[in-house]
Amino acid sequence: MVLLKRLDYGFNGYQVPPTPRAARSARRRCEFRRKDYVQKMCAFDLLATVAGKLLLEGRCSPKSVDTSSDKEQTEVVESSDRKGKNVENKPLEEKSFEQDSCERNFLFTEIVSQAPNSNFHAHKLARGQNDACSRPASVITSESSEKFGSAEPMFNNDCKLRLGIFPHPVDVESSICRSEGETKKQIKIETPNNRNLAINNLADTCNVGRSDTWDRKPSTLVSSPDCQKFPFCRDQILCGSFPVKQDGVKLVTKDDDENYSGCTKPSTTNKAFRPPPHVGDCRTRKLLPSKYWKPTPNSKDKDPYDPHAERRNYLNRNNSYKRKRSQRDYPFKKRKFFDCSSVSNSDEGISSDGISSVPEYGYGGGALGSGPSLTTVPMAPTSLRGERASFQSRNSHVKLKIKSFRVPELFIEVPESATIGSLKRTVMEAVTAILGGGLHVGVLLQGKKIRDDNKTLLQTGISHDNKKLDSLGFTLEPTPTQSPLCLEDCSFELPCDTPQPLASDRDSALFPPNMSLEKTTTDSKALVSVRPMKAEALAMVPMRKSKQSESAQRRIRRPFTxxxxxxxxxxxxxxxxxxxxxxxxxxxxxxxxxxxxxxxxxxxxxxxxxxxxxxxxxxxxxxxxxxxxxxxxxxxxxxxxxxxxxxxxxxxxxxx
DNA sequence: ATTAGGG
DNA sequence: CCCTAAT
Incomplete structure (x- = not known):
């Protein structure tokens, strides 16, 4: 199994190196800088990549979209003849490449996999959610992690959900539950394992709509414009709580660990002394992974309400280069451009030459024979490199063997008075938030979860000639321990236009941790509770596409109010x-x-x-x-x- | 990690 | 906002 072209820097906690001046200026001219990598992957990267695929893919190929019947999908999915499948897919890829060549060259990490039975399961979701909406959404995941976001950027663009990845109707199962004295519908979206998503041709789905917002900070979501759209949330914040509007969707959390009552954010009036934050109560989380990818292992230790986390991030980023250099243990330290006629000499290797399924691409000369050695392995023969370079765009094709993704259940609660349309939106937002959010991918090998992200595929037992590949599976799961990033919601920051009290007063008065949980917004208070699967800390997936393969993304502009x-x-x-x-x-x-x-x-x-x-x-x-x-x-x-x-x-x- | 200052 | 040098 080989993954071509890393998403970018940033795996395994690498900080993004400073953007070279040239690149910066280029970026300011709205140009792209491409960093194409050939990179061997470790399991971690695999996770990130797989998740990244889901997140980044903009659409399905027409074929995929059209192939919406289970039968047809199954046909494809069950095709176990690798070669036959490759042959079958190849024309599609070629065609797709021609269409989207400029994008495909650098958009995504690409998967060339021979795994015959990679098992990705995904929801079927309503297609044609055309009522583009800009609705803040909130998702509660495990670890008291709440993610907020607005779906707008995605909806207004080549909405991946709408256009491709989820071309199927949602299976909704509703039940009545009582919550806070109000009877509400609880919508449970089941994810039948046997329903496969028509994304079996992700190879053809690499064209992603260029939402600027999405590009830069897809996660962000609630930015100033949103605030203006939902002015009333400010008042709620001022009140120190979030009254639920009648037509609102009240968030319900299924997480037993969630205890969003009675949590009080420690007052930080005294700047010198900062009480220990409440770990479990913070629900202000950014929806999507920030541009700083964090090493998963540490995330558990992180204080979700660490007020300094953000600063650290900032700093980490600023000092990224130094940091990176010091982190010598990470496997993918050495990277080279894809087209610089050299294959990356990764420290560990899953060789590409093992890809019997894609012989036409001429991969070879890898480190396969070296086993899971940690030493640097000499790479492909020079002759091959040259060939490679010339085949760059071609190599960027995805050989996708992921048949489906399984998405965790969603729990959505809406008032009975809600309209079907709003229900649709809510569901859409929920899914969007999840998919766009800190989605993680779990890797299963023979049913066992592979937890060590730093293991190489080879070390894990995933290699081209390994029969275990047959039992390689993936799951999508909500971010178990969302990075302690605070909701970037202006409405939380300075919620009102009236002169503020002393700032320190605000600290204690305006931001009790439980508020965010009940944060509601004007119209579609799409607060969605997601019951997380027994998700483990997996790789933070970079929400990146095209432009984002550039090192760091510029933060979104947020004018001071x-x-x-x-x-x-x-x-x-x-x-x-x-x-x-x-x-x-x-x-x-x-x-x-x-x-x-x-x-x-x-x-x-x-x-x-x-x-x-x-x-x-x-x-x-x-x-x-x-x-x-x-x-x-x-x-x-x-x-x-x-x-x-x-x-x-x-x-x-x-x-x- | 912070500060200061140029871009 | 970004990027860095200097603390």
Whole structure:
């Protein structure tokens, strides 16, 4: 089994290396930089890749979509003749390649697998969810992890769900349950194992709609625009709880561990002393994996409500390069561009030459014979490399042997008064959130879950000539321990436009952990509870496609609201400039998407804004009063700084 | 990990 | 917002 072209840097906790200047400028010109890798995969990468496929695929090939009957699928699925299958698929791939060549060249990690019975199961979902909606959705997964998101970006683009991956009707099983005094419908979406998804031709599904949002931060979801769309959520936040609207969908969690009552976020009024966070109660989670892929093993240890997590992330990223260099244990440290006429010399090898099923591609000369050695293995013969390079695009074809995915159950609760349409949306959002969210892939070998992500396939016993391949299976599962990323929801940060109380007051008043659970939004409060499977910590899957194979993604732009500006001004007035960490802790401790660097930057621009004429200002106008305060505070603290400097200077002189 | 400053 | 150098 060979996977060609890694998704990108970032597996196994690698931090994304700094983007070279050239690439950065190119990115700013909305250009793509392609990093194509040939990479041998370890199990971890396999997981990530498989999950990544699901997440990234934009559509099914026409054939796949059309092939919606179980029978036809089964036919394909049960085709055990590898060669025959390959032959059968090849024309499709070729064709697809021609159509989408430019994308396929670099879009995704590609799977060339000979596993005859890879077993992926997936839901059948309603097709044609055309009522594109931008609805915040929330998914509760295990470990008290809640993911929020809006489905809009996906819906408004080549919605993968709509267009391809889930071309089938949802199997819905409804039952009545009572929740908080209200009778609601609980929709249980079953995932019959015997229903296969028509994604057996993922090889042809590599064309993903280019949603910018999706590209950059698919997960994010609730961004300022959303806030504006759902203004009322602000009020709820202000109240410190999330009253459920009558027409709302109340979230129900099936997780026994979930205990979302009575959790109180520790007040962080004292910036110096920060009480230990409540591990189990935080439900503010980002929907999708952040751009920082985290090593799974650590995730369990992480405090889900760690207020510093975000900062660490930020920093990790900033110092990514150093970090990466220090992490020598990770197998895929060495990477080379796909087209630089050299096959990656991965430390561990699953050789490509074992791919009897894809002989036409001429893979060979790998490390197969070396076994699970950890030493670097010499790679393919030079002659082959050259061949490879020339075959680059061709090699990028996917040989997909994944027959279906099994998706965990979904539990959705909607009021009886909800319309069918809203139900559809809710279901769609739930699925979208799950798929778009921290979806993990589990790898099963002969029914046993392979937990060690760092094992190579070979070490695990998955090799081209291994009979065990017949029992290789995959499962999709919700992120068991979602990375401790906070919901990036502006509505949580500075929920109201009225002048804010002291920021530190907000900390305790506005962000009790249980609030997020009941977070509701205007119209489609699509709060979905997902009962996680006994999911294990698996690889965080990068939500990446095309552009995202670039190293790091730029964070989405989130203009400061007036409220935020006010909070910032207030904090700076008190703390001064140059203590951005304290400012952050004081006024933005819960705004996980605002780093102290952001605050510093914002202050910088505020000062600039205050100095220029109102006509020159852009964006949401900042009240002049605030700008005046900015100037005042800035002047004051600048003066203080000067004084301080003079003081220390004179002291130094005295000492000398 | 933070701060400061250029881009 | 990003990226880095310097702490």
């Amino acid at each position: 007036v409220s935020e500006v006010e909070a910032l001004v207030q904090a700076v007035e008190k703390l001064g400039t140059g203590r951005w960490r304290d400012v952050k802790l004081r006024a933005f401790d819960n705004a996980k998407h605002r780093t102290y660097v952001d605050l510093k930057d914002k202050w910088k621009t505020l000062v600039h804004t205050a100095r220029i004429s109102p006509q020159q200002r852009r964006g949401e106008p900042v009240p002049q009063e605030l700008l005046d305060r900015v100037l005042t505070a800035h002047a004051f603290w600048s003066q203080q700084q000067v004084k301080q400097q003079l003081k220390s200077q004179s002291e130094t002189c005295l000492l000398l």
